[in-house]
Amino acid sequence: NAGVTQTPKFQVLKTGQSMTLQCAQDMNHNSMYWYRQDPGMGLRLIYYSASEGTTDKGEVPNGYNVSRLNKREFSLRLESAAPSQTSVYFCASNPKRGAVSYEQYFGPGTRLTVT
Amino acid sequence: ILNVEQSPQSLHVQEGDSTNFTCSFPSSNFYALHWYRWETAKSPEALFVMTLNGDEKKKGRISATLNTKEGYSYLYIKGSQPEDSATYLCASSNTGFQKLVFGTGTRLLVSP
Numbered sequence: 001n002a003g004v005t006q007t008p009k010f011q012v013l014k015t016g017q018s019m020t021l022q023c024a025q026d027m028n029h030n031s032m033y034w035y036r037q038d039p040g041m042g043l044r045l046i047y048y049s050a051s052e053g054t055t056d057k058g059e060v061p062n063g064y065n066v067s068r069l070n071k072r073e074f075s076l077r078l079e080s081a082a083p084s085q086t087s088v089y090f091c092a093s094n095p096k097r098g099a100v101s102y103e104q105y106f107g108p109g110t111r112l113t114v115t
Numbered sequence: 116i117l118n119v120e121q122s123p124q125s126l127h128v129q130e131g132d133s134t135n136f137t138c139s140f141p142s143s144n145f146y147a148l149h150w151y152r153w154e155t156a157k158s159p160e161a162l163f164v165m166t167l168n169g170d171e172k173k174k175g176r177i178s179a180t181l182n183t184k185e186g187y188s189y190l191y192i193k194g195s196q197p198e199d200s201a202t203y204l205c206a207s208s209n210t211g212f213q214k215l216v217f218g219t220g221t222r223l224l225v226s227p
Contacts (some may be wrong), residue, residue, distance in 0.1 A: 042218050101146060
């Protein structure tokens, strides 16, 4: 099992450019998440998908869109990148069975710099 | 927005010392409390998920307790080792079991 994989590992964008961060998991998990990590702040939830076909906003969704392509894949799109989106982005997943809080499994992260 | 606070921000101990950290969270509508260990250049890895008041969990030399009525959790490390050096994150779920709010972490450095 590869677990949660993310591509790319690093990316530099110019202001206004667009890009999609890819995330995939091979653990047959129902729920997937996108977080951003900034210095001095905790991981902040951008969007999540409780199950295939559904997505919901987290704490900081502005400037992002997501797609839950299938059960394995959950992508994060920046339509017009801004310097404020410079961050490390983590994808995570967990099983979600019933009303139980399961631990989340994290990918290796994507370090994005917007100049 | 739920506010999860961790203290101390950082801690430097000697090998063999025992140590503990605190995580504070709003007690209203509490659902679950997670602890994660995050080593530099790696991804966060789950240590514990706790839901019940009075819960105590243990994994090797690391243990955690939960008080949902007063809104705090303690993480204990007994006999710290250099390999315990990492940032320890806690996260609370109040609005629903899917959405976690993370604290900023406690960075632990254990010197040989």
